[in-house]
Amino acid sequence: MTSLLKEQLYEIQRQAQSPSKDLFHLIVTKTQVILRSWRISVRAEHRMTLPGEVRKSHSDFLLEDILHKQIQRVFGRSTLEYTLNLCRGQYDFLVRMPDHLTVHILSFLGTSDIKRLSETCKKFQKLCNSEDFWEKVRMPHANGSTDFKKPGSANVRQRSLPQITGRPQWMQRRRSTFF
Numbered sequence: 001m002t003s004l005l006k007e008q009l010y011e012i013q014r015q016a017q018s019p020s021k022d023l024f025h026l027i028v029t030k031t032q033v034i035l036r037s038w039r040i041s042v043r044a045e046h047r048m049t050l051p052g053e054v055r056k057s058h059s060d061f062l063l064e065d066i067l068h069k070q071i072q073r074v075f076g077r078s079t080l081e082y083t084l085n086l087c088r089g090q091y092d093f094l095v096r097m098p099d100h101l102t103v104h105i106l107s108f109l110g111t112s113d114i115k116r117l118s119e120t121c122k123k124f125q126k127l128c129n130s131e132d133f134w135e136k137v138r139m140p141h142a143n144g145s146t147d148f149k150k151p152g153s154a155n156v157r158q159r160s161l162p163q164i165t166g167r168p169q170w171m172q173r174r175r176s177t178f179f
Contacts, residue, residue, distance in 0.1 A: 068080055
């Protein structure tokens with residue numbers, strides 16, 4: 001499964017909290033954690049300050065409490081926990097899976113399950129709202145009814161989907177007119 005992983009596992013950038021205007025960029029790769037910072041100030045003594053960069057291997061990063069506090073202060077607790085999990089080797093493979101495999105897996109779900117899945121993260125929201133996804137998912141249900149067969153049970157005929165030709169109603173984009 002680790003062969004599905006790209007070299008860069010995570011990337012985020014953010015400006016530090018007020019009153020600081022410093023910029024931070026966090027990158028987590030397969031082997032290291034990189035934190036870059038740019039000091040922004042109107043004071044003359046800080047104008048010639050060069051950008052900073054800290055590179056730590058995953059094992060060194062797990063032991064570096066000062067760096068943990070800085071990442072938590074700038075990016076928040078959830079980003080710190082996610083970064084620590086990546087360094088421990090706890091990857092979220094479902095989100096990192098190629099789209100064609102994800103679409104194949106999602107084709108077995110019902111529309112209510114797809115709706116709930118689209119609310120979990122940005123990748124699934126983007127995937128579940130794409131026209132290509134609905135074209136591929138809709139193919140098995142082209143006859144107008146959905147027959148689901150569970151292992152060890154008879155065919156269960158369910159009601160027809162209301163919008164076979166397009167997205168389900170909860171996925172329809174709102175049409176508004178701007179004057």
